[in-house]
Amino acid sequence: xxxxxxxxxxxxxxxxxxxxxxxxxxxxxxxxxxxxxxxxxxxxxxxxxxxxxxxxxxxxxxxxxxxxxxxxxxxxxxxxxxxxxxxxxxxxxxxxxxxxxxxxxxxxxxxxxxxxxxxxxxxxxxxxxxxxxxxxxxxxxxxxxxxxxxxxxxxxxxxxxxxxxxxxxxxxxxx
Amino acid sequence: xxxxxxxxxxxxxxxxxxxxxxxxxxxxxxxxxxxxxxxxxxxxxxxxxxxxxxxxxxxxxxxxxxxxxxxxxxxxxxxxxxxxxxxxxxxxxxxxxxxxxxxxxxxxxxxxxxxxxxxxxxxxxxxxxxxxxxxxxxxxxxxxxxxxxxxxxxxxxxxxxxxxxxxxxxxxxxxxxxxxxxxxxxxxxxxxxx
Numbered sequence: 001x002x003x004x005x006x007x008x009x010x011x012x013x014x015x016x017x018x019x020x021x022x023x024x025x026x027x028x029x030x031x032x033x034x035x036x037x038x039x040x041x042x043x044x045x046x047x048x049x050x051x052x053x054x055x056x057x058x059x060x061x062x063x064x065x066x067x068x069x070x071x072x073x074x075x076x077x078x079x080x081x082x083x084x085x086x087x088x089x090x091x092x093x094x095x096x097x098x099x100x101x102x103x104x105x106x107x108x109x110x111x112x113x114x115x116x117x118x119x120x121x122x123x124x125x126x127x128x129x130x131x132x133x134x135x136x137x138x139x140x141x142x143x144x145x146x147x148x149x150x151x152x153x154x155x156x157x158x159x160x161x162x163x164x165x166x167x168x169x170x171x172x173x174x175x
Numbered sequence: 176x177x178x179x180x181x182x183x184x185x186x187x188x189x190x191x192x193x194x195x196x197x198x199x200x201x202x203x204x205x206x207x208x209x210x211x212x213x214x215x216x217x218x219x220x221x222x223x224x225x226x227x228x229x230x231x232x233x234x235x236x237x238x239x240x241x242x243x244x245x246x247x248x249x250x251x252x253x254x255x256x257x258x259x260x261x262x263x264x265x266x267x268x269x270x271x272x273x274x275x276x277x278x279x280x281x282x283x284x285x286x287x288x289x290x291x292x293x294x295x296x297x298x299x300x301x302x303x304x305x306x307x308x309x310x311x312x313x314x315x316x317x318x319x320x321x322x323x324x325x326x327x328x329x330x331x332x333x334x335x336x337x338x339x340x341x342x343x344x345x346x347x348x349x350x351x352x353x354x355x356x357x358x359x360x361x362x363x364x365x366x367x368x369x
Contacts, residue, residue, distance in 0.1 A: 089333050089334065089335045090306075090307070090308055090333055092333065092334075093331070093332065093333055118338060121338075122322070122323065122338040122339070122340055122341075122344070123322070123323075123324065123338055124313075124315050124320070124321075124322075124323065124324025124325070124335060124337075124338070125306075125307075125315070125324070125335075126338070128336070128338050128339065132336075
């Protein structure tokens, strides 16, 4: 196989001159490759972080370079919930319900200090970190994080997705 | 005619209004009997042209009696005068007449006071909580409510947990020598006494 030998586990090595129209790879690798390049976000914009999330979608930062430009306002069509902002206890149950409605596989990015830990709101009204109600994959630091930071978090999530044992997970779910 | 004259007119019309006081150009009028608030406000709107209710707020006086003070800010868009009306409600009563029949905007202001302070408004058209959810058992802006909050749970509606204060609350010290000492730091009551 040609290509990057360090990443043979997940990367697809392909040389048209040698292999013609045939690509040989592992099922996990190809499925994860599909998944990680089309992580459609559920934009859970709850506060000022949502403004940076919107900026990440605009042409200067252009989240579509990573296949995540399709902001789906329907949980049924989204893969990653980006919790951008302060989660109050009043919103917490709605957020949990939307997460529950998302189809597997699904991931969560906690964007910014509030979503990660409650941030500066040590208060009776604010959930102290969205990881208390949903499993979080990536925490993005900042108040609010710059779009670059969100994109870095997205790339790290892509790394995480590309290492998942997808077929094993499917078998486990089926069993 | 200034706000002080309008306040004096209101005082002539009703008993139980204290001498209006002026501070930095703002006039405050104290109404002794909260039950009178409805006719006083109606007169202020109809006769004195206070057609705009800016705000209603509430104060918790903690240990003092009466415990709650309700503050009305009245403004006239024609005469551009602001009048502050204050009245007190004892904790045992915790109720006074609504003014939402006079200014419709009072509806939500009064709901907020009910939600945060637990003072009820009689004859209010829709006295529900406005910020917290229906069934939340506390009134968070009362002085005896801890900053971190309390545990509560209503299944399928909401839950709350006390927030970790990490030794706080953190408070800034404006007017310190340098910005390092003015930064927010943990300040316990003991340290402040020293």
